[in-house]
Amino acid sequence: MTLSIDNLQQMEIEYIKMFSEVSEDEQTLTFNNSNIPDMYTHNFDLYKSDVGLLEYIESQINKVETKAKGFFRIETYHPISADLIEKLSVKPQICTYDFMGIETRNYINLIGNPECSVLSAESSRVLEDGITVDIAVNEEGMGLDFATRRIKGKAEVYKNPDKAIELFVCYSGDTPIGNIEYIPFNRVAKFEDFDILEDYQRRSFGTSVLKHLLEKAFDNNIEHAYLITDQADTAKEMYKKNGFEKVGEKTELLFLF
Known part of the structure; x- marks a missing residue:
């Protein structure tokens, strides 16, 4: 057995599910920890696809309830281009994390x-x-x-x-x-x-x-x-x-x- 992105992604999902409720559709997993709703790492969307990210983000950040919450956090395992960031109507903080095995x-x-x-x-x-x-x-x-x-x-x-x-x-x-x-x-x-x-x-x-x-x-x-x-x-x-x-x-x- 070797570590793969699929292994790691499944492990990450299992971890967050211990703290947060999760809902899933074709493109995303949405995690929500109602006990600590202002904790970014337990309240976020995981975007599974490598297409449609820009449109999805724009649809979320323009929601009244998102703005009322005060933040929107999204993770992806796919590369994000500078062109996509430039097209966003609101500029995010960007952080890349390394998996070390x-x-x-x-x-x-x-x-x-x-x-x-x-x-x-x-x-x-x-x-x-x-x-x-x-x-x-x-x-x-x-x-x-x-x-x-x-x-x-x-x-x-x-x-x-x-x-x-x-x-x-x-x-x-x-x-x-x-x-x-x-x-x-x-x-x-x-x-x-x-x-x-x-x-x-x-x-x-x-x-x-x-x-x-x-x-x-x-x-x-x-x-x-x-x-x-x-x-x-x-x-x-x-x-x-x-x-x-x-x-x-x-x-x-x-x-x-």
Whole structure:
């Protein structure tokens, strides 16, 4: 088995469905998280086709309800031309994300920080540590209110035994310093929302986390793992150093009103 865009797209759909309701038609999948309606990454359209994107976007951004919501976000796995962007009546923020994949057996090559321990948030104590770390990492960029609502909403999903998602928390000694989501599906594992507090970065704690989860996946007969990174993300170099390679990409257009 090799990772393909089809594998990755299906994995992404399964992931978002754990948080959002989904409706589908011939061209699109529309995701809606009514508990956190202002969370862009849980409220968006995935456009499946490589034709008709311009017309679809224009039909959506001109709706009264879209403008009332304040944003419209759409993702596609197909290339978007500069000509299409130029023709849009409203110019979006554009971000391209790379899918970085690795064979889980490569965990054996990773050397982390011996002071690091990685625990599953199965207990309320570890979960609370994970929530605290997540807020600390995201408060400046997201604001305290949204950062708190976001992780507490996600925590309700972590606690649901019917959902195939697990939160892990990274510790330096007894101090929680990072967290990451682990989602297995169809012999692939997705790593999501991977953060290490700034004071502990570039000290191999991140490598320890990746090694721990890759080994877990390998022990459960999962052949590949992947994560998604912004093309401008400085952490990408750390992923490459640890053996991750680009296996695909997707583009996001975000319209703000």
